[in-house]
Amino acid sequence: MKNIVVLVSGGGTNLQALIDAQESGIIKNGRITCVISSKPGVYALERAEKHNISTRVIARKEYPDVIEYSKAILEALTEEKADLVVYAGFMTILDELVVKAMPNKMMNVHPALIPSFCGKGYYGLRVHEEALKKGVKLTGATVHFVTEVCDGGPIILQKAVEVMDGDTPETLQRRVMEQAEWQILPKAVSLFCDDKLEVSGNTVRILK
Numbered sequence: 001m002k003n004i005v006v007l008v009s010g011g012g013t014n015l016q017a018l019i020d021a022q023e024s025g026i027i028k029n030g031r032i033t034c035v036i037s038s039k040p041g042v043y044a045l046e047r048a049e050k051h052n053i054s055t056r057v058i059a060r061k062e063y064p065d066v067i068e069y070s071k072a073i074l075e076a077l078t079e080e081k082a083d084l085v086v087y088a089g090f091m092t093i094l095d096e097l098v099v100k101a102m103p104n105k106m107m108n109v110h111p112a113l114i115p116s117f118c119g120k121g122y123y124g125l126r127v128h129e130e131a132l133k134k135g136v137k138l139t140g141a142t143v144h145f146v147t148e149v150c151d152g153g154p155i156i157l158q159k160a161v162e163v164m165d166g167d168t169p170e171t172l173q174r175r176v177m178e179q180a181e182w183q184i185l186p187k188a189v190s191l192f193c194d195d196k197l198e199v200s201g202n203t204v205r206i207l208k
């Protein structure tokens with residue numbers, strides 16, 4: 001059974017999708033053992049508490065710089081004996097010291113089809129605003145392993161979602177979450193926990 005630690009910063013709908021997948025048996029070989037938030041008071045913490053999942057707040061603003069913050073996160077991940085770390089709406093970029101300690105053991109969900117609308121500065125609603133500005137007809141979501149390159153790690157799963165006439169960033173965000181993120185994130189976590197992901201260079205092969 002793998003220990004899954006989920007990193008959050010906000011509402012936690014992706015965390016909820018993981019909790020639901022765990023409870024319905026979609027994730028069989030892992031369990032969420034801890035939720036760590038970069039901000040106090042966010043709704044994601046309440047979601048975890050409702051399901052008796054232990055929580056920690058490691059507030060970004062209490063650390064002088066990204067290195068000290070990253071060290072604190074790594075220490076917590078070590079204490080929690082994390083086998084898999086999931087960024088689920090985690091809005092803080094960590095220093096590479098964390099990812100180097102856990103290569104191919106950290107995954108992120110991004111609300112676009114990487115390599116579109118990704119990288120530094122592309123997070124949350126901003127991603128959907130840029131997609132609408134560009135006038136794309138298809139967008140979607142990506143789950144990828146985290147590397148030292150922001151949104152640049154090996155892609156595990158992607159799902160496309162149609163942009164509709166009259167979409168606002170909010171309506172598009174909701175559709176991308178419902179039709180893509182909440183489906184592919186639990187699926188990727190389940191594949192990881194079943195040892196079905198093989199990484200070779202920048203390519204992830206899904207084993208049968």
Ligand code: GAR
Binds near residue numbers: 009013044090109122
């Ligand atoms: C999600 O859309 C997630 O993909 C995005 O923030 C939202 C968090 O929602 N993450 C990023 O933009 C990271 N670059 P949630 O807190 O309800 O899961």
